[in-house]
Amino acid sequence: MTDRRAAAVEHARANSDRILEELSDFLSIPSISNDPTSESDIDGAANWMADRLRALGLDDVGVLPTGGNPVVYGESLSAGDSAPTVLVYGHYDVQSPSPLKGWDSKPFQATVRGEKLYARGASDNKGQIMACVAAVEAAASAGPLPVNVRFLIEGEEEIGSVNLLDFLRENKSRLGADVVLNPDAGMLGADRPTVYYGLRGMYVCTLRVSGPSRDLHSGGYGGVVHNPIHALSKVIAGMHDCERRVALPSFYDSVRDMTPEERAEMAALPRGDASYLEQSGVPELWGERDYIAAEREGARPALDVIRISGGSTKSAIPIAAEAILTVRLVPDQSPDEVHEQLLRYLESHVPPTVNWEVLDWSGFPASLTDRNSAAVQSLSAAMETVWGRKPVYYRSGGSIAAVGQMQSALGVDSLLTGFSLPDDHVHGPNERIHLPTWRRGIEALVHFLYNMADGAAAQ
Amino acid sequence: MTDRRAAAVEHARANSDRILEELSDFLSIPSISNDPTSESDIDGAANWMADRLRALGLDDVGVLPTGGNPVVYGESLSAGDSAPTVLVYGHYDVQSPSPLKGWDSKPFQATVRGEKLYARGASDNKGQIMACVAAVEAAASAGPLPVNVRFLIEGEEEIGSVNLLDFLRENKSRLGADVVLNPDAGMLGADRPTVYYGLRGMYVCTLRVSGPSRDLHSGGYGGVVHNPIHALSKVIAGMHDCERRVALPSFYDSVRDMTPEERAEMAALPRGDASYLEQSGVPELWGERDYIAAEREGARPALDVIRISGGSTKSAIPIAAEAILTVRLVPDQSPDEVHEQLLRYLESHVPPTVNWEVLDWSGFPASLTDRNSAAVQSLSAAMETVWGRKPVYYRSGGSIAAVGQMQSALGVDSLLTGFSLPDDHVHGPNERIHLPTWRRGIEALVHFLYNMADGAAAQ
Numbered sequence: 001m002t003d004r005r006a007a008a009v010e011h012a013r014a015n016s017d018r019i020l021e022e023l024s025d026f027l028s029i030p031s032i033s034n035d036p037t038s039e040s041d042i043d044g045a046a047n048w049m050a051d052r053l054r055a056l057g058l059d060d061v062g063v064l065p066t067g068g069n070p071v072v073y074g075e076s077l078s079a080g081d082s083a084p085t086v087l088v089y090g091h092y093d094v095q096s097p098s099p100l101k102g103w104d105s106k107p108f109q110a111t112v113r114g115e116k117l118y119a120r121g122a123s124d125n126k127g128q129i130m131a132c133v134a135a136v137e138a139a140a141s142a143g144p145l146p147v148n149v150r151f152l153i154e155g156e157e158e159i160g161s162v163n164l165l166d167f168l169r170e171n172k173s174r175l176g177a178d179v180v181l182n183p184d185a186g187m188l189g190a191d192r193p194t195v196y197y198g199l200r201g202m203y204v205c206t207l208r209v210s211g212p213s214r215d216l217h218s219g220g221y222g223g224v225v226h227n228p229i230h231a232l233s234k235v236i237a238g239m240h241d242c243e244r245r246v247a248l249p250s251f252y253d254s255v256r257d258m259t260p261e262e263r264a265e266m267a268a269l270p271r272g273d274a275s276y277l278e279q280s281g282v283p284e285l286w287g288e289r290d291y292i293a294a295e296r297e298g299a300r301p302a303l304d305v306i307r308i309s310g311g312s313t314k315s316a317i318p319i320a321a322e323a324i325l326t327v328r329l330v331p332d333q334s335p336d337e338v339h340e341q342l343l344r345y346l347e348s349h350v351p352p353t354v355n356w357e358v359l360d361w362s363g364f365p366a367s368l369t370d371r372n373s374a375a376v377q378s379l380s381a382a383m384e385t386v387w388g389r390k391p392v393y394y395r396s397g398g399s400i401a402a403v404g405q406m407q408s409a410l411g412v413d414s415l416l417t418g419f420s421l422p423d424d425h426v427h428g429p430n431e432r433i434h435l436p437t438w439r440r441g442i443e444a445l446v447h448f449l450y451n452m453a454d455g456a457a458a459q
Numbered sequence: 460m461t462d463r464r465a466a467a468v469e470h471a472r473a474n475s476d477r478i479l480e481e482l483s484d485f486l487s488i489p490s491i492s493n494d495p496t497s498e499s500d501i502d503g504a505a506n507w508m509a510d511r512l513r514a515l516g517l518d519d520v521g522v523l524p525t526g527g528n529p530v531v532y533g534e535s536l537s538a539g540d541s542a543p544t545v546l547v548y549g550h551y552d553v554q555s556p557s558p559l560k561g562w563d564s565k566p567f568q569a570t571v572r573g574e575k576l577y578a579r580g581a582s583d584n585k586g587q588i589m590a591c592v593a594a595v596e597a598a599a600s601a602g603p604l605p606v607n608v609r610f611l612i613e614g615e616e617e618i619g620s621v622n623l624l625d626f627l628r629e630n631k632s633r634l635g636a637d638v639v640l641n642p643d644a645g646m647l648g649a650d651r652p653t654v655y656y657g658l659r660g661m662y663v664c665t666l667r668v669s670g671p672s673r674d675l676h677s678g679g680y681g682g683v684v685h686n687p688i689h690a691l692s693k694v695i696a697g698m699h700d701c702e703r704r705v706a707l708p709s710f711y712d713s714v715r716d717m718t719p720e721e722r723a724e725m726a727a728l729p730r731g732d733a734s735y736l737e738q739s740g741v742p743e744l745w746g747e748r749d750y751i752a753a754e755r756e757g758a759r760p761a762l763d764v765i766r767i768s769g770g771s772t773k774s775a776i777p778i779a780a781e782a783i784l785t786v787r788l789v790p791d792q793s794p795d796e797v798h799e800q801l802l803r804y805l806e807s808h809v810p811p812t813v814n815w816e817v818l819d820w821s822g823f824p825a826s827l828t829d830r831n832s833a834a835v836q837s838l839s840a841a842m843e844t845v846w847g848r849k850p851v852y853y854r855s856g857g858s859i860a861a862v863g864q865m866q867s868a869l870g871v872d873s874l875l876t877g878f879s880l881p882d883d884h885v886h887g888p889n890e891r892i893h894l895p896t897w898r899r900g901i902e903a904l905v906h907f908l909y910n911m912a913d914g915a916a917a918q
Binding site (some may be wrong): 034041054062077095096098099102158175200211212213214215216217218219220221222223224225226227229230231233234236237239240280281282284285286287288293294296297300301302304305306307308309310311312313314315317318319321323324326328351352354355397398399408422425426427428429430 | 493535541551554555557558561580608659668671672673674675676678679680681682683685686688689691692693695696698699735739740742743744745746752755756759760761762763764765766768769770772773774775776777778780782783785787810811812813814818855856857858863881884885886887888889891
């Protein structure tokens with residue numbers, strides 16, 4: 001298949017500008033899943049994706065209902081039973097672009113400046129989906145597809161893939177695959193091809209602390225009743241000890257230690273503390289003192305309040321204050337145990353001068369991938385072909401609910417890749433993708449498809 | 460003047476339903492000064508008030524510009540130089556009605572249920588202004604006004620009277636008065652006529668804690684950088700010690716102690732801890748352990764965060780978190796010294812992992828009134844006439860910038876009264892005024908005007 005492979009790579013190179021235009025069109029749809037006003041844009045993005053999969057020549061393309069935002073599906077099984085099947089997972093939904101004032105160009109008007117394309121979703125995840133589409137298109141242009149492919153593009157990744165598990169269970173019989181290709185991870189640098197072998201899990205809840213039965217005039221009641229904002233602040237402050245460790249009871253009991261070999265590998269990564277400092281813009285890094293930043297990101301749990309709110313500009317002691325709390329989990333923590341730890345912490349730390357409740361909690365565990373699988377080896381070789389160097393193996397601090405769900409519902413491992421870079425401003429203003437890396441990524445995916453086929457043929 | 464006084468009281472009684480209708484009309488204007496969208500309503504309320512003062516027969520009525528919302532002014536000096544001059548101060552602006560879901564009727568559609576009239580501003584302060592208007596109308600209906608009166612109704616009380624001081628200074632020559640009648644205080648109960656002799660002052664600022672140069676993906680940076688929400692929470696938590704005292708350095712150094720006599724008087728007030736508990740709805744009171752609630756409200760300083768905000772529903776470590784901080788001051792604290800104390804606290808308590816700044820600070824000191832003045836005695840006697848019992852003397856925890864400003868710009872003390880009750884839900888949902896108390900208040904103000912004249916004549 002050497003000729004076909006070369007022709008496919010040539011096709012990818014010759015058509016990358018057109019693919020970029022298509023991506024820009026896709027990015028113009030503000031398919032924000034955590035903004036309840038955008039239902040029509042959610043449907044717009046799903047239909048756009050379905051049209052694109054039809055143009056790719058896939059069969060059984062459809063926009064399939066779930067309990068929430070629909071899933072887009074399409075497949076090509078023409079490579080036959082002897083060829084491997086790759087299930088491409090992605091998500092067409094994006095995070096809110098707020099704060100808008102941080103953007104130098106409109107978040108839903110893709111803009112090229114220098115070597116980068118700026119837009120919400122450029123990196124997370126529309127650009128990555130389109131790289132997969134481009135690679136399959138390239139392979140299809142050069143002859144029969146070397147592997148079977150399925151595309152499953154969901155619309156709720158940014159809100160925790162809350163309906164994906166049910167969808168996967170209900171459609172298990174039609175979703176058989178050897179591996180899930182999940183391009184929602186990234187690379188450590190433009191010249192550092194990367195294979196992610198770990199992800200953190202997630203626990204999320206809303207913590208509400210309340211006191212007065214109505215907003216109270218802060219003149220009449222200041223110093224007389226406990227302000228829920230103060231009580232919540234103290235509760236949050238107490239969630240970390242002076243060693244910057246999470247202070248929930250028994251929190252670290254199930255945290256799996258890294259091996260000395262893994263720590264040595266992490267220390268050698270091209271992702272030192274200085275790069276975290278530079279890319280974050282903080283005056284000084286923070287976190288558990290005994291671990292370097294890469295370890296804290298990938299292999300240590302973290303508790304973060306992502307939103308706090310309470311009160312208004314009026315001079316009142318508010319009825320309540322709220323925090324959205326997230327915990328990034330590592331093996332072998334479970335969301336349920338962290339929930340219990342939080343409840344125990346609150347029971348012993350919230351004073352009787354206020355009331356509290358924990359609302360809307362959910363979560364999923366962390367995941368680790370077998371680095372010796374055929375899929376990992378196929379991707380590693382593909383990256384080495386394109387970049388001329390072996391990829392590094394990385395544990396990401398991110399959390400992708402779909403990875404655990406694919407494992408539990410379909411029994412299929414995920415291969416985590418993607419061509420975003422650490423300074424892509426994912427979830428922040430000025431999100432962008434580095435176009436030379438994205439183009440190399442398309443080529444690497446072309447090689448990956450042929451490597452998968454070759455590996456299967458060699459068995 | 461006994462006959463005139465009786466005729467005036469009779470007029471007030473006979474016309475209270477019409478005055479109530481006028482008040483309902485006034486309350487329909489959402490003149491919210493802390494909501495920047497309401498400029499036309501601010502002007503609408505000012506013009507409504509000016510029309511009402513013209514109908515009252517006052518001279519020189521006008522809506523006068525300031526650096527912000529206009530002041531409404533009108534006067535009647537026909538009583539002559541030998542009669543006292545009373546400057547009626549009030550404010551036509553109101554607080555935001557949020558949260559709207561707490562209201563049982565529309566906040567800007569005055570609704571009578573039982574003995575109460577519900578609307579934003581019913582108690583604070585439109586109902587009180589209209590009581591003063593009704594009293595002057597009643598006295599004018601019975602003959603020449605016994606005293607000279609000036610009305611000065613501002614539109615920025617709820618945002619700290621930020622432009623009033625300049626206005627007073629610029630108009631000092633036309634605002635001469637013997638006393639300011641300020642009906643922005645209230646009564647301790649429907650059968651407890653009350654004279655306020657103290658108010659707390661105010662220090663307000665915005666505290667901003669920032670870290671990352673952009674919102675950071677909380678997967679990639681959770682546990683690696685210091686979340687500004689956590690840092691701000693810890694800073695706020697540290698502002699009170701375990702004795703519930705404010706922990707800013709030297710904070711209590713200039714706090715004037717109460718005398719044993721004053722503490723005994725406060726302990727005897729019809730405003731025990733149980734009434735604070737009942738009216739606030741909190742599970743347990745809170746505050747400095749060595750003082751009863753009435754002392755903590757009126758004579759002890761209090762620090763309250765009235766708003767905290769940071770982050771969003773997206774999974775990100777936000778660029779910053781903010782708190783609006785208020786300190787209710789008591790004699791002899793100054794806003795400047797508290798500002799310095801806050802800065803010293805922040806310098807020593809904010810860790811180097813985040814940045815901080817204090818924005819938009821302002822303030823004014825507390826005030827105490829001479830309980831033996833002619834005005835206080837005139838009001839006390841008027842209340843005793845109407846309620847049949849002597850008023851109680853009370854130190855309020857509220858803060859009225861205008862009181863200090865009237866003293867410093869015009870050299871005139873304020874007489875603090877008003878006919879709101881502790882459960883009027885001032886600044887909260889379902890704000891209301893107790894109509895029987897309000898009607899008695901109008902009568903008491905009629906007597907006050909004649910008492911002031913009689914006192915001056917007796918000298």
